[in-house]
Amino acid sequence: MEYTHLSEFEIxxxxxxIWxxxxxxxxxxxDARPLTSVHxxxxxxxxxxxxLPGRGRWIGTVFEMDAPFLAQAWRETxxxxxxxxxxxxxxVDPSARTRLTAAVDDLVLAEQPIDGLTDGTEINEFLRGALELRLSPLVWPHCLAATVEHPDTADFTVVVAADHSVLDAYSQAILILELRALYREAVEGLPSRASATFGSAADFAVLERAAALALQPSCPAVTTWREFLAGGSMPRFAPHAQRPVEAGLPQPSVSRRVLDLADLERVEAALDAIRHRLSVAVFAGLALANRQRFGESGLRTVMPIATRPDLRWLESMGWFVNVVPVDIALTDTDGVADALDRTRAALRRARTAGDASWSRVLELLQVAETPRFGVSFLDIRVLPGYELVADLRGRTLRAESYSPDEVFLWVVRAADGLYVSTRYPAGFPAEVMEEFLTxxxxxxxxxTAMESAPAPHAQLVAAAHSAADPVGYAQAPDASHGAPDPLTGAAQVG
Structure with a gap:
C-alpha cells in the first residue's frame, strides 16, 4: 500500500x-482518563x-468502495x-487540555453535497484545502469523511481524513476493510460484527501515562536515549546537502519501488540462509547507502514502532505509536555481513526504549528538540485482506509538509516488492535523494552475493551495480499485508 499525498491519487x-x-x-x-504523553x-x-490547523498534520486513507452508493447506508456505516x-x-478541553468524551446516542452524520464540483482534479484540490482548514487536534470533529459517487460504474470513492491524534498508520490501513464490512452490514440490515479487539484508545492512555510517570532517570530506556543524544542534538539527514530556499515551500515527495518481487525474494532467501530478518537488512542497507553517498559512519535516526500492547487494541482506531532511537555505527572497512550484524545489535538496543514514552524520556532528559529524521519499516502483509485492498485502489495518505529540515522514510514490504516513500525539505536536491535511494x-x-562467499563491501556494491535488473522507479501499487516486525513483535508504523 502506497503512503502518499492525496494530490498523487487520481480521483x-x-x-x-462531505460527511x-x-x-x-x-x-x-x-473524562478522568488522561491523554497519552505524546497526545x-x-x-x-x-x-x-x-x-489552517490541519496544514501538515492530517493523515488519512482513500479507496474505492466496490458497491453502489446508498446515502442512508453510508450514513449508518x-x-x-x-x-x-x-x-x-x-x-480535548481547550482550556484544561483534559479529555472530554461523548456517548454515541446523540451523534448524527451531516451530509454536505458540494454542488457543481464533479471534475476529479478539482475535487482533489477542494478536499486538500478543506482538510487543512477543518482538521485540528483541539476542535472536534477530528475525523471527516468524503464520498465521490460514480453512477456510471456503480461504485464510489471514499476519503477518510483525521488529525493524527486519533489515527495512526496502522489505523489508516485497517479502516478500509472495516468500513467496507460495516457498509455491507448496513446495506443488508445486519448487526455489526462484535469483537473484543476494538479496545478504547482512552483506556490505552491510562496504561501509557502510568508507565510514563513511572520512568526514572536510571531506567534502561532513559539511558539508551541519553547515550543516543550524547552528541547534543537529534540526528539530521545529510544537512550539508541542503540548499537555501525561501521559507514555506512544500516538501517534495518520492515514492518508488526499490526491489521488484524477484529481487526481493532472492534477498530474503539470502537473509534466511544467514539468519537475518528483512527489517535488519533494510536498516543496514540505509546505513551502507548513507556511508556510500554521504561519507557518514553509519546511520543515526529514530524509528516509530507500534505500541498496541495486546489483542484488545488490535483493531482500534487511535494513535498507538512510540519512537525509539537507532544508532548504527559502521567502520570504513565493514562489509555487508558486518553491517547486518551491527544493525541487528543496534535494533536490539533500541528495544530497551520500546515500552517507554519517548516524549516523557525527553522530558526527563530536559531535551526540547523533537526528531527531525525518522525511518519506518512495515511488512504490510501483517494486515488482513491485502489483496482486496489492492483491488480497491487503497492508499494511506499524509498531508503535505512544509518543514524546512525534516526527512522521513517509510519502507514497505509489499506483496510485489520493496517500496520506499520519503519526504524531504524543498532545499534538498532531488537528484541527491535519488542517488541515495539508488x-x-x-x-x-x-x-544476495553472501549466499556463496563473503566479500568486501566494495566488491558487493560493484556486483550489485552490474545486476541485470535495474532499480525500479514505478509508483508503488496498492498492496497491503505483512508480518510483525521480528524485533519488536509488532508492525512498525508512523
Whole structure:
C-alpha cells in the first residue's frame, strides 16, 4: 500500500459530499482518563489561533468502495464506526487540555453535497484545502469523511481524513476493510460484527501515562536515549546537502519501488540462509547507502514502532505509536555481513526504549528538540485482506509538509516488492535523494552475493551495480499485508 499525498491519487469524476459527525454541546462529558504523553505534548504545541490547523498534520486513507452508493447506508456505516471507536468521540478541553468524551446516542452524520464540483482534479484540490482548514487536534470533529459517487460504474470513492491524534498508520490501513464490512452490514440490515479487539484508545492512555510517570532517570530506556543524544542534538539527514530556499515551500515527495518481487525474494532467501530478518537488512542497507553517498559512519535516526500492547487494541482506531532511537555505527572497512550484524545489535538496543514514552524520556532528559529524521519499516502483509485492498485502489495518505529540515522514510514490504516513500525539505536536491535511494537498492541487492562467499563491501556494491535488473522507479501499487516486525513483535508504523 502506497503512503502518499492525496494530490498523487487520481480521483475519478463524480458527485462529492462531505460527511461531518455532529454532537450537541451537552453530550460532552469530562473524562478522568488522561491523554497519552505524546497526545498531550502534541496538543500543547498547536496554536489555537492557527487558521489552517490541519496544514501538515492530517493523515488519512482513500479507496474505492466496490458497491453502489446508498446515502442512508453510508450514513449508518459512519454512525456505527463512531459508535465502535470511542476515540472518534473524544476531544480535548481547550482550556484544561483534559479529555472530554461523548456517548454515541446523540451523534448524527451531516451530509454536505458540494454542488457543481464533479471534475476529479478539482475535487482533489477542494478536499486538500478543506482538510487543512477543518482538521485540528483541539476542535472536534477530528475525523471527516468524503464520498465521490460514480453512477456510471456503480461504485464510489471514499476519503477518510483525521488529525493524527486519533489515527495512526496502522489505523489508516485497517479502516478500509472495516468500513467496507460495516457498509455491507448496513446495506443488508445486519448487526455489526462484535469483537473484543476494538479496545478504547482512552483506556490505552491510562496504561501509557502510568508507565510514563513511572520512568526514572536510571531506567534502561532513559539511558539508551541519553547515550543516543550524547552528541547534543537529534540526528539530521545529510544537512550539508541542503540548499537555501525561501521559507514555506512544500516538501517534495518520492515514492518508488526499490526491489521488484524477484529481487526481493532472492534477498530474503539470502537473509534466511544467514539468519537475518528483512527489517535488519533494510536498516543496514540505509546505513551502507548513507556511508556510500554521504561519507557518514553509519546511520543515526529514530524509528516509530507500534505500541498496541495486546489483542484488545488490535483493531482500534487511535494513535498507538512510540519512537525509539537507532544508532548504527559502521567502520570504513565493514562489509555487508558486518553491517547486518551491527544493525541487528543496534535494533536490539533500541528495544530497551520500546515500552517507554519517548516524549516523557525527553522530558526527563530536559531535551526540547523533537526528531527531525525518522525511518519506518512495515511488512504490510501483517494486515488482513491485502489483496482486496489492492483491488480497491487503497492508499494511506499524509498531508503535505512544509518543514524546512525534516526527512522521513517509510519502507514497505509489499506483496510485489520493496517500496520506499520519503519526504524531504524543498532545499534538498532531488537528484541527491535519488542517488541515495539508488545506493539503498544496491546495498540490498549485495546481500544476495553472501549466499556463496563473503566479500568486501566494495566488491558487493560493484556486483550489485552490474545486476541485470535495474532499480525500479514505478509508483508503488496498492498492496497491503505483512508480518510483525521480528524485533519488536509488532508492525512498525508512523
Amino acid at each position: 475519478r469524476p463524480g458527485m462529492l459530499s 461531518t459527525p455532529e454532537l450537541p454541546g451537552a453530550a460532552w462529558q469530562p 498531550a505534548g502534541y496538543c500543547a504545541g498547536v496554536d489555537p489561533a492557527d487558521p 459512519l454512525r456505527r464506526w463512531h459508535a465502535r471507536h470511542e476515540g472518534l468521540r473524544t476531544t 545506493e539503498f537498492g544496491h546495498a540490498l541487492r549485495a546481500i
